[in-house]
Amino acid sequence: DVVMTQSPLSLPVTLGQPASISCRSSQSLVYSDGHTYLSWFQQRPGQSPRRLIYKVSNRDSGVPDRFSGSGSGTDFTLKISRVEAEDVGIYYCMQGTHWPLTFGGGTKVEIK
Amino acid sequence: EVQLVESGGDLVQPGGSLRLACAASGFTFKHYGMHWVRQAPGKGLEWVSYITSDSGTIYDADSVRGRFTIFRDNARNTLYLQMNSLRDEDTAVYYCARDEGGRSSEGTFDHWGQGTPVTVSS
Numbered sequence: 720d721v722v723m724t725q726s727p728l729s730l731p732v733t734l735g736q737p738a739s740i741s742c743r744s745s746q747s748l749v750y751s752d753g754h755t756y757l758s759w760f761q762q763r764p765g766q767s768p769r770r771l772i773y774k775v776s777n778r779d780s781g782v783p784d785r786f787s788g789s790g791s792g793t794d795f796t797l798k799i800s801r802v803e804a805e806d807v808g809i810y811y812c813m814q815g816t817h818w819p820l821t822f823g824g825g826t827k828v829e830i831k
Numbered sequence: 832e833v834q835l836v837e838s839g840g841d842l843v844q845p846g847g848s849l850r851l852a853c854a855a856s857g858f859t860f861k862h863y864g865m866h867w868v869r870q871a872p873g874k875g876l877e878w879v880s881y882i883t884s885d886s887g888t889i890y891d892a893d894s895v896r897g898r899f900t901i902f903r904d905n906a907r908n909t910l911y912l913q914m915n916s917l918r919d920e921d922t923a924v925y926y927c928a929r930d931e932g933g934r935s936s937e938g939t940f941d942h943w944g945q946g947t948p949v950t951v952s953s
Contacts (some may be wrong), residue, residue, distance in 0.1 A: 756938030760876070767926060767943045768868075768876065776946040786952070811876055815938020819892050820866075 721745050721814050725823035731831045738799040740826045742812035747792050749816070756815035759788055759797045762825075763808040771810075772797065804830060833857040833942045835927050840947030847951070848915050853910040853927030861885075861905035864878055864930035866940060867912050869923035869949075879925070880912065894900040895921075917951045924948050 732738045748755045759772040764781040770779050772788035775795060785800040799806055808828060812823040833839070839851040867879040880901040881890045889901055900913040910927050925947055928940035 750938075758939040760940075762876075767945055768940075769907075769943070770939065770941055773931075773941070775940045809875075813876070813878075813939070815936065818890050820938065822876045822878070825875045 720750075720819055721817045721821050723812055723814055723821050723823035725810075725812060725826050727826060728824070729827045729829070731829050733831045734745075734804065735801050738802050738806075738828060740797045740810055740812075741827075742790075742795045742797070742823050743771075744793045744814055746817070748795075748814050749792065755791065757788075757790070757795050758813045758815060760813065761806075761808050762811065763805075766808075768811065784829075788830045795824045799828075802828070803829070834855075835929065835930065835942060835944035837927055837944045837947035840925065840949045841861045842950045842952065844886070844953050845918060845951055848881055849914045849917065849949060851912040851914065851925055851927075851947055851949070853912075855908045855910065855929075858929075860872070860903075860908040862933050864932050864934075864936055865901075865903060865910045866928045866930060867899075867901060867910075867953055868926045868940070868943075869921075870926070870946070871920075871923045874923075877900060877923075881930065881936060883935065887934060897902050922949060 724743045726741045757775045760768040761770045776788045809825045834856045836854045858885045864883045882901045898916045903910045927944045929942040931937035
């Protein structure tokens with residue numbers, strides 16, 4: 720199985736400051752069709768997960784443009800340009816290139 | 832508006848069975864693959880099972896293979912998860928989630944339900 724490793728586990732951030740979450744996979748996530756199936760999900764306290772980013776860098780409809788995804792191969796990053804109070808929650812990366820689909824362990828974003 | 836509403840979660844004894852359902856609305860259900868994903872209390876997300884739009888292909892996680900069966904009724908716009916031989920470690924909130932693909936997976940979930948809790952305990 721592809722192991723997804725996220726860091727840090729916990730990320731205290733000052734409001735208005737940037738935040739960055741790393742996600743590394745144990746093998747390349749480039750599929751035979753040339754696409755890289757790496758998604759990012761946000762789970763606010765008490766809520767279901769919500770997708771933010773798909774195929775590394777494509778932002779979902781309604782997702783603020785302060786969220787951005789980047790990376791390639793085995794190294795990926797989710798960035799929040801200026802953290803707002805509503806961004807508190809746990810963020811998960813997930814690979815959809817190889818079966819079984821696997822998630823990172825999550826990064827908890829909190830306000831300092 | 833896409834809506835996925837899970838039901839069927841309950842308290843069940845180890846070794847017991849349960850059937851979860853996920854009622855879909857707001858989109859053409861028969862055109863999309865579907866997944867079950869679970870989250871144990873205080874833990875992260877774990878993918879459980881996937882079925883294509885036409886039920887032609889199914890994938891299961893090793894942890895549930897042979898015990899859980901995913902299936903769907905496109906006429907009723909409903910996804911199911913039949914859970915047998917339940918274990919303590921199956922305790923979790925179970926979410927259904929829509930795949931962007933139909934007869935092949937797009938490797939991501941664009942919509943999630945609110946989840947239904949399953950507790951396996953004696």
